Amino acid sequence: MKLKSxxxxxxxxxxxxxxxxxxxxxxxxxxxxxxxxxxxxxTVQNTRGVDSVIPIKPKDIRNQILFTCKDIRPNAIKIGxxxxxxxxxxxSNALKKVKSSKIVLxxxxxxxxxxxLIDKSAIKTLKDKLIKKAYLITPNIPEAExxxxxxxxxxxxxxxxxxxxxxxxxxxxxxxxxxxQSKYMKDIFLxxxxxxxxxxxxxxxxxxxxxxCTLSSAIATFLSCGKPLKKSCELGIKYVNQAIGSNPxxxxxxxxxxxxxxxxxxxxxx
Ligand SMILES: Nc1ncnc2c1ncn2[C@@H]1O[C@H](COP(=O)(O)OP(=O)(O)OP(=O)(O)O)[C@@H](O)[C@H]1O
Ligand SMILES: [Mg+2]
Numbered sequence: 001m002k003l004k005s006x007x008x009x010x011x012x013x014x015x016x017x018x019x020x021x022x023x024x025x026x027x028x029x030x031x032x033x034x035x036x037x038x039x040x041x042x043t044v045q046n047t048r049g050v051d052s053v054i055p056i057k058p059k060d061i062r063n064q065i066l067f068t069c070k071d072i073r074p075n076a077i078k079i080g081x082x083x084x085x086x087x088x089x090x091x092s093n094a095l096k097k098v099k100s101s102k103i104v105l106x107x108x109x110x111x112x113x114x115x116x117l118i119d120k121s122a123i124k125t126l127k128d129k130l131i132k133k134a135y136l137i138t139p140n141i142p143e144a145e146x147x148x149x150x151x152x153x154x155x156x157x158x159x160x161x162x163x164x165x166x167x168x169x170x171x172x173x174x175x176x177x178x179x180x181q182s183k184y185m186k187d188i189f190l191x192x193x194x195x196x197x198x199x200x201x202x203x204x205x206x207x208x209x210x211x212x213c214t215l216s217s218a219i220a221t222f223l224s225c226g227k228p229l230k231k232s233c234e235l236g237i238k239y240v241n242q243a244i245g246s247n248p249x250x251x252x253x254x255x256x257x258x259x260x261x262x263x264x265x266x267x268x269x270x
Contacts, residue, residue, distance in 0.1 A: 004032040005224035006072055008098075009217065010065060010091055011080030011108075012041040012053070018256030019210030024078060026259035027217040031239065033224060036072060038064035040091075041083050047209055047251030050115035055083055058090035065094040076102035076224030078217050079134075083118050085125040092129040102223045105134035105170075106216035109143045123147070132169035136229060138216045139165070141179040155186055155197070162190040174219070174233050178211055189233050196230060198237050207247035207255035214257060215240045 007028045014020030021037055028035040040061050044051040077100045082088045095103070107126055109118045118126075123146060131137060131147075141152050148164040151157065162173045175188040182202065189196040218239045222232035243257035250256055 001032065003034045005075040005221070006034045006036065007217070007220050007224050008036045008038065008065070008069060008074035008077045008100075009080070009220075010038045010040060010061070010077065010082075011106075011213070012043050012083070013039055014210070014213075015042070015044055016046045016209070016251070016256070018047065018251075019213045020080065023210040023213040023256075023259065024080065024217040027214050027239075028221050030259050030262045031218060031221045033221040034072075036068050036074060038068065040081055040087055043081075045115075046253065047255050048253030053083065055087070058086050061087060062090050062094045065091070066097060069098045074098070074100060074224070076100065076104065076220045078220035079103065079105045079130075080213055080216065081108040081118070082126070082130075083122065085119075085122045088122055088125045088130050092133060095133060101135060102220070103134045103136075104216050104220040104223065105130060105137045106212055107131070107137060107139050107143050107147065108212070109146060127168055131165075134170050135223075136172040136174060136219065136233075137165065137170050138174045138176060138212065138219070140176045140212055144175050155188070158186070158188045159190065159195065162188050166190060166192065172229055176212060176215065178208065187233075187237055189230060194230070196233075198234065200237065200241050203241070203244045205244060205247060206253075207249060207257060208244055209251075209254040209256050211240050211244065211257060214243060214259065 009024040012020045025035040042054040144161045148161045162175045165173045172191045177186040185200045187198040218236035219232045242261045246258040246261045
């Protein structure tokens with residue numbers, strides 16, 4: 001099988017393998033792309049929670065990005081967990097050199113189990129320095145609430161918050177609805193010309209560890225090989241939905257999803 005495109009992932013490691021860099025690499029690979037990484041932090045976690053976060057020094061994050069990209073140029077970039085203002089500024093400056101028009105920013109703030117993954121001052125830096133540079137941002141509901149200082153209960157609240165996010169200077173927003181208690185999951189796609197609501201039946205499971213990381217990496221992969229943005233979001237949501245539906249039920253907490261759902265294993269390797 002020929003690789004479709006190259007994606008640089010800037011994010012944190014999840015030792016349990018379900019979210020973070022591990023989910024990102026699995027997603028990009030399962031969808032036919034070539035994954036490169038700049039690791040921002042090492043988290044010690046399992047499906048029940050985060051034990052600790054070991055930050056990587058900003059200069060080492062910058063070096064991973066620049067040294068890797070001067071050799072292999074990525075077709076798209078996915079950004080996940082950036083835990084401090086200094087890291088956000090470093091990444092923002094490094095991206096001035098890499099110059100990609102296809103940046104998907106997942107503004108990760110809290111892990112599924114509730115652990116905070118970013119400090120408070122970093123939220124302001126995220127708004128001032130990085131959000132404007134992204135082609136798409138993919139906040140979940142709690143992240144959109146923090147960024148827009150609004151409360152989100154209904155679909156209308158989601159659309160309102162997505163509009164506030166556009167005013168920060170980002171071109172496109174996909175506000176994910178995974179945290180709402182309802183029969184249907186609604187993800188809101190919005191830019192200055194278009195509003196599209198992606199609707200799927202909620203799958204009744206607690207095995208949703210890493211759905212957000214997976215979705216943003218899937219969208220970055222589809223974008224990287226030339227698919228239009230709205231189509232990339234639609235396909236990314238479909239991939240995550242099938243990955244949740246076929247989850248392996250591992251661990252005693254919020255278990256991982258099945259990143260391999262897109263692959264038919266070749267007979268030679270069975
Ligand atoms: N139980 C579910 N059934 C179907 N789709 C779901 C379910 N939970 C989440 N999703 C979908 O998964 C995608 C990711 O949304 P979610 O709000 O869970 O992201 P997140 O909170 O950032 O996840 P993460 O735990 O990785 O940070 C969205 O497309 C959402 O609609
Ligand atoms: Mg998330």
